[in-house]
Amino acid sequence: xxxxxxxxxxxxxxxxxxxxxxxxxxxxxxxxxxxxxxxxxxxxxxxxxxxxxxxxxxxxxxxxxxxxxxxxxxxxxxxxxxxxxxxxxxxxxxxxxxxxxxxxxx
Amino acid sequence: xxxxxxxxxxxxxxxxxxxxxxxxxxxxxxxxxxxxxxxxxxxxxxxxxxxxxxxxxxxxxxxxxxxxxxxxxxxxxxxxxxxxxxxxxxxxxxxxxxxxxxxxxxxxxxxxxxxxxxx
Numbered sequence: 001x002x003x004x005x006x007x008x009x010x011x012x013x014x015x016x017x018x019x020x021x022x023x024x025x026x027x028x029x030x031x032x033x034x035x036x037x038x039x040x041x042x043x044x045x046x047x048x049x050x051x052x053x054x055x056x057x058x059x060x061x062x063x064x065x066x067x068x069x070x071x072x073x074x075x076x077x078x079x080x081x082x083x084x085x086x087x088x089x090x091x092x093x094x095x096x097x098x099x100x101x102x103x104x105x106x
Numbered sequence: 107x108x109x110x111x112x113x114x115x116x117x118x119x120x121x122x123x124x125x126x127x128x129x130x131x132x133x134x135x136x137x138x139x140x141x142x143x144x145x146x147x148x149x150x151x152x153x154x155x156x157x158x159x160x161x162x163x164x165x166x167x168x169x170x171x172x173x174x175x176x177x178x179x180x181x182x183x184x185x186x187x188x189x190x191x192x193x194x195x196x197x198x199x200x201x202x203x204x205x206x207x208x209x210x211x212x213x214x215x216x217x218x219x220x221x222x223x224x225x
Contacts, residue, residue: 001169034210034211034212036212043202043215043216043217043218044153044202044212044215045215046210046212046213046214049209049210049213050209050210053209053210055213087152087153089153089155089211089212091210091211094155094166094168094169095143095155095158095166095211096155097145097152097153097154097155098152099152100152100153
């Protein structure tokens with residue numbers, strides 16, 4: 001089974017900061033990596049699919065990159081409404097979620 | 107517009123069988139490439155994928171829970187189902203269903219249903 005290691009677990013940043021969240025797979029997942037945002041009390045929402053494809057309606061300050069085993073979600077300029085927990089999901093072989101990154105505003 | 111909504115018993119006792127229903131609209135499980143998956147989340151914790159079912163009735167299960175899970179569908183009524191046998195307090199969670207779209211899994215999610223296992 002593929003394991004996903006997500007880091008950091010917790011992140012505090014200021015409005016306007018560039019923020020990066022990482023996921024590392026235990027083996028090559030061939031860019032089959034999605035990113036989700038989950039606000040408190042809500043269902044997760046798809047942000048990025050297949051490493052770097054922005055889901056319809058998602059602001060362009062969100063972007064994704066990576067290959068092989070290492071993937072990154074970047075928020076280019078943090079906004080107050082970005083406070084949430086972020087999860088990665090590999091769907092190369094079965095499915096595995098990362099453990100999540102809780103993002104807060106400093 | 108794609109929508110999904112989960113329903114379940116709310117509370118059940120240890121050793122019982124949990125039955126969940128996902129009722130959806132805006133897509134069909136008779137369409138090539140479409141599917142529905144189930145995911146759960148204990149309060150304050152992370153997401154755990156449980157099972158997927160596709161338009162052709164192919165099924166995938168989380169290996170760690172496979173012996174307890176059964177996923178099925180009713181294409182004509184736009185519903186998917188998940189059964190979990192022999193539940194325990196560790197199965198207490200919010201359960202989500204989500205669409206598996208043509209491009210990627212879990213592009214649309216339901217609001218989730220809370221399930222508590224307690225004696």
